[in-house]
Amino acid sequence: MIKGIAKLLPSKLSHRVFLAFTVLVLLPMLGLQLYAFQRIEDGLFDQVHESGRIQLEQLKSAFETTRGMLIPEVISIEMNYRLMEMIEHPERFDAAERVGTMAEAFEKIQSRSGENSSYFHLQLADRHGHLYESGERRLGDVDAEQFVTSKGPAPGMQPVLEDSPAGKILAYYDQLTNAQGEVIGRIKISFLFTSWIYANTKTFLIIQDYYLIDRQGSILTQSGRSDLDPGTVRRMLQGAGAGPRGYVDDKHAVLLQSTPIPALDAHLVSGSKLDIYFGNARKIKSQFVSLFLVLALFFVLVTYYILSTATRPLLLLQKKMKELVHKNFRLHIPPGRYSGEILTLVQAFNGMITDMNQLIQRLKTEERQKESVRFQVLMAQMDPHFLMNTLNTIKWHATSKQDPDTARVCLALGKLLEKSLNVEEDLIHLIKEVELVHAYAEIQNFRFRDKFTVDFEYDPELNYALVPKLSLQPLVENSIIHGFERMKHGGHILIRVYVERGKLFMEVIDNGQGLGTEDSPRRKLRTRKGIGIHNLRERLQLLFRHEAYLELVPMPIGCKAVLCQPFLLSKPFGGGAEQRQAIEGSGS
Incomplete structure (x- = not known):
């Protein structure tokens, strides 16, 4: 999957940086700002929801308190003996007296209602057709006889929703009876519900419209002119799809909250218009997004220009690199x-x-x-056989003349020439190197009349250790030429070979003149860079790098040359045993 995503990424550096700037900077910033605005809107919504719920409960409580004041007022009329006598026997009283007494009773009832008195209207009619009303407001023409004899709403102070010139009212009806249980009159208390809601919600912090809705979802009365979505109202009454924040009428952008009023078999519903609270926030959000997109486009263009300016020299370098081979590396950028x-x-x-x-x-x-x-x-190497044949001729001539020493020298020189002329071998077995040292020592002993001897000390298991070709010969030569220069006889060279910690050590120890002090001529003579030793050090460097070294160590008598190299063992698959034993015998 990662490889698939990598294939979708642009190949050019400028496009990659541009994509990274857009994805890692611009989009996260935009998302962060939108998240911040959403959090602000959520906070406002929660505040509106909670405040609306509190206001709705306050309104319901005030309504229940106001409605509860009506029944005691009706009872107070029934307990007033003089009023009940006027209602049952109006002929016993003067008309003006009846009207005055009724008006005085209505005023007392309304005065006990306090600030809600203006929202109550009382109508009382006796069975003789006399009608009495409270205040100067009339809620319509009423026929007293029809009012008393009507079989409309059942008595018992059950509310009925009616239309009136003042709007929707809640009408409470009750019958007035005498001691014998005969109906002598009827009373109607009208509660101006719409006006009361409007007056009681003017001081609320959250502006809301209020609705009285029956169980079928029909709006009985409302305080505002806003419409509601019937589907949302039905879901709210059925309790379906309720969120943690109430119901939202998406069509009209209204937050709905409800509370039941069992006495009316209805629900009191509040509607908060969300546009009032979120209109400015959404407008600011829209303006911010537009401004952000404009600035983002500007920064994108500037970034692309800067990247193009920065990558143009890189493209030039890329072009020049492609031309390098064709122009034989003859390029130069000013x-x-x-x-x-x-x-x-x-x-x-x-x-x-x-x-x-x-x-x-x-x-x-x-x-x-x-x-x-x-x-x-x-x-x-043009004609090495000619040189070897010449040496063989000299050897056979010396043999025929009874000169064995010259014959041995020719044989030893042949071995040295044969190995030195073979440039295909850099490493040879230790046993071969010992043979070359024997040949060289024999030539030098013939020259210096046997003034030194050479001995070997090593484990036969090391016969097939690999060593640089002609590595011991320069060290032996250094001992003969410089160590035994002033000696007539008695010179001795010990060649010791051993393995220690994975390294092969070859030591050439002589009893000639030592290195002496730091400034002595002998030290300068024995440590000067001769051609043989210098070449040996270079060959060690080429073959083993820093894993090999050669050093001259001063001794009380003579000098010791130490050659250290990695231990390499290359035993043959078979054969060679007789030759190995012969060489070991000659070395002892």
């Missing part, structure tokens, strides 16, 4: 047009081209030198 990191990059590129040209020239020079050396080697 640094005058660039600055900063790009200038450093251009200078590094030019320096790299210069170093590469120098390296190529060096390789060409070394190649020519190798060709020259190879030519010289070929010249040296």
